[in-house]
Amino acid sequence: MKNNLLSNRRFLSFYLSRTSANVADSIYMMVLLYFIQSTTESVSYTSFTYSAITATAMFSFLVGPLVDRYSPSKLVTISLLIQAVIIFSVPLLIGKEQSYLILILVLVFLASCFSLLFYPANNKMIPMLLPSKEGIVKANALINSTDQVINILGYLVGASVIIGIGMKNTFFLASGLLLLSGLIYLKMSRSLNPPTVASEEEQAQEPGSYLRELMEGFAFVNRNLFLKIMLPFYALINFLLAILIITIPSLAVDAGSPIYYSLIYIAFFIGVLGGSVIINKLPKQGIVIALAWIFMGISLGLFAIMHGIWLKMLAVLLMGLSTGVINVLQTSLIQIITPTNLLGRVMSFLTSLSNASLPFGALIGGMLALRFPLETVLLISAILILISGFVLLLIKTIRDFVFTDEDEKENDTESAGSSGETVQV
Template identity: 25%
Template sequence: MSESTKRWGLLRHHDFRQLIVAESISHLGSQITILALPLVAVAVLHAPPFQVALLMTFQYLAFLVVGLPAGALVDRMRRRRVLVAADLGRAVLLGSIPLAWALDWLSMPQLYVVVLLSGVLTVFFDVAYQSYLPHLVREEDLVEGNAKLEAVQNVAMIGGPAVGGLLVRLVGAPIAVLLDALSFLGSALFVGRIRSVEQAAPRPERTRIGQEIMQGLRFVLANPVLRAIALSTAWLNFFSAILESMILLLLARTLGLSAGVIGLLLSLIGLGALAGALSARRVTDRFGQRRMIWVSIVVTAPFGLLLPFAREGWLLWAAMIGWAVTYFGGTVYNIAQVSLRQALTPPNLLGRMNATMRFMVWGTLPLGSLVGGVLGQYLGVRPAMLVGAIGYLFGFVPVVLSPLRRTAPAPVGEVADDLPGSEQPVRK
C-alpha cells in the first residue's frame, strides 16, 4: 500500500467522500442550531428552565415514538432515498422558524413541533446512514469509516458553536437557524451524488412490520454483548441529558455570558471529541476494540464532575476542559461500540438493529432532559448538573459485567441464523 493511500484511506473512495461531505455540511449547520435554538427560547421568548429543557425532550422524543418502526421501514427502502428525504424535510421545518419570527408568530409550541418533527426525520436519517455505511465500505474499514464520520461531527462541534455564537450576536438566533435549514439542502445534494446502487436484501416472504420490529428486538436482546452495550449507552445518555439540558442556562443565565463566549466554550468540548475521533483507530488497534468500549468511560467520566462547579475565571475554563476530556472518552466509546455492532449484524438486519439500539439508547435522552428540567426548576441548575455528572460515572457497569471483557463476540451467523430473512448477501 502506498503512503498516499495510507494517508487518505477512505477519503479516496468516491461514495464515502460524498457521504462525509454531506455530513460535514449538515453537522456544521446543526451545531449552529444547537446553540441558536435554545437562545431563541431564552433570549427571544424568555422561557423558564423547564420549558428550555423541554426542547431537548422533544428533540429526542422521536426515538421513543418511531425508533423501532423506523428500522423495519428503512430495511425495506433504499437508504440513500431515506437520507435525501430526511434532509429536505428538516430544511423545510427549520426554515419555518425564521419565517415565523419575521412575521411575529413565533412561539414555544412552534419550537416544540419543529424540534419533534425534525427529530422524527433525524431518526430515519441516523438509522439509514449507520445502515448504509457497511454497504459503502468493507467490513475491515468500518472503524476507519466511523472514525472519520465521527471526526466530521466533532470538527463541526468545534467550529459550529463559535460560528453560531458570532452569528447570534450579529444577526440574531432566528436567522442563525436559517443557516442550518440551508445546510440540509447542501447535505441532500451530496448524498444524491453517491453512485453505489443498493441491492435489496433477499426476503423469503413479506412479513408484517410488527414481525420485523420483533426480529430486531430479538437480535439485540438475544446477544449479551449488544444487550450490554445498549444498557451502558442508555445509562450514559440519561445522565448526560440531565447535565447538558442545563448547560446553556448555566452559561447564559447564571453566569451571564454572551453568545460569543458561550460558542467559544462549547467549541472546547468539540476539541476533546475531535481528539477522540482522530485517535480512536490507533487506540483501539493498540488496546483492543472491546477493551476500549469500557476503559474509555472509566478513565474520562470523572472529569465531568468539574462542570457543575463552573465559576467565572479559571474554574470555568477548567470545567469546560474537563467536559472536553469526557467527550474524548465518549467519542472513543461510540466509535468502538458502533463499529462492533455493525460487524456483528448481517446487512439485511442493520436497519432494525440500529433502530432497536437507537430506541433503547436515545430513548433515555428525553427522559433525562425532562428530569433535568424538573431538577433545575425546583433544586437549581447546579444541583441538577451534579446529579447528571455523578450518575454518568457508572455508565460502564453493564459492559464490564458482560461477556465483552472475557470472550470474543459471536460471529454474525451464530446470532442471526434463526431469524427469518437472515440470509447474508455478498458484502461489497
C-alpha cells in the same frame, strides 16, 4: 487515516453530504431557538420547542423497518429534501401575525419527524460502503471527529452568522445546505446499484407485517449476548451525562460569566474530538470500552471536587476524551456484529433508548439537586460511572470481546432470524 478513506469516491460523497447536513442542522437549531426566544420572550416557549424537536428522537425505533426494507440512501434523500422545503418555508412566515407562530411550531415538529430517518439510514450505509472492520472503525472515528468540530464551531461562530446575514437568511442557508446534501445522496443512490440487490417493489411484496419486522430487531438484540449486556449501559451513559448538563449553567453563574458556559462545552467537544482521533491507536476490544468508562468516572469525580473554572475545563476535557472512545467503539461494534438486513432496526432501537434516557436523567438530576449540593450530585454520578466500568471489566464476554471475522458475521446473518430481506445503498 483520512486520506485512505477519502480516496474512496463513494465514501467521500457520503462524508461530504453528511457533513453538510450536520452543519445545516447545527445552524438551524441555533437560529430556531433564537427566533422563538426573541419572538415570544418566553423561556417556556423555547423549552417547549426544544422538547418537541428532541422528543421525536425517542421514537426512532419506529422507522427501523423502513430503513431495512428500502434503500437507505433514498430514504436519507427524502428526509433531507423534505426538511429543506419545510425549513425554507419558516422564514417566509416570520413577521406575520402571532398566530403564525403555531404554524411554525407545527412545521418544526414535522421536520423533526422526517429527521428520524437520517441517522439510522446513515449508520446502515457505513458498513455497506466500507465492509472491512478497520474501515468501519476509521469511518466512525472520522465522522465523530467532524461532528465535534461542527459542534465547536457552532458555539464559536453560530451567533456571528445570525448577526452577519440576518435571521431569515440563516434559515435559508440551513435549507440550502440540506438541499445540497440531499442532492448528493440522490446521486449516490443512482450510482450505487449492486446487481445482487432486489428491487424495492419486490421487497414491498414480500410477506410479513411491519410489526413483525420491528420485533425482529428487538429479538436480535435480546439474543445477542454482547448487546443484551451492553443495553443498560447505552441508556446509563446518557442518563448520567444529562445530570452533568443541567449543572453546567449553575457553574457558569457561580463563575460570574456566561462565557464559561460555552467554554465548558467547547472543552468537552474538544475532548470527544481527541478521543475519536486516538481510537485508531487503541486495541479494538471490549476491555477498552470498560477502561474508558472507568476513566470517565475518574474525570467526572475530578470535575466535581476541583475548584476553579480552568481545572474543571481540564477535567471535562478528559471526560470528553473517554466519551469519544466509547462512542466510536460501541457504534462500530454494533455495525460489525449486526447483520446488514437488521442494522436499521437495531440502530434505531438503540437510538431511541439513548434519547429516552436524557430527559429522565435531567429529571432525576434536578430532583437530587434540590436535596444535595451540586458537587454531591456530580460525585454520585461519577461513582455510578466507575461502578459501571468495573462491572464491564469483570464481565468476561465484554472484557474479551474482539471483532468477529467476516465468516462469523455471515453465520450470524443466517442465524439471526432474518426474513429474507435484501438491502440497497
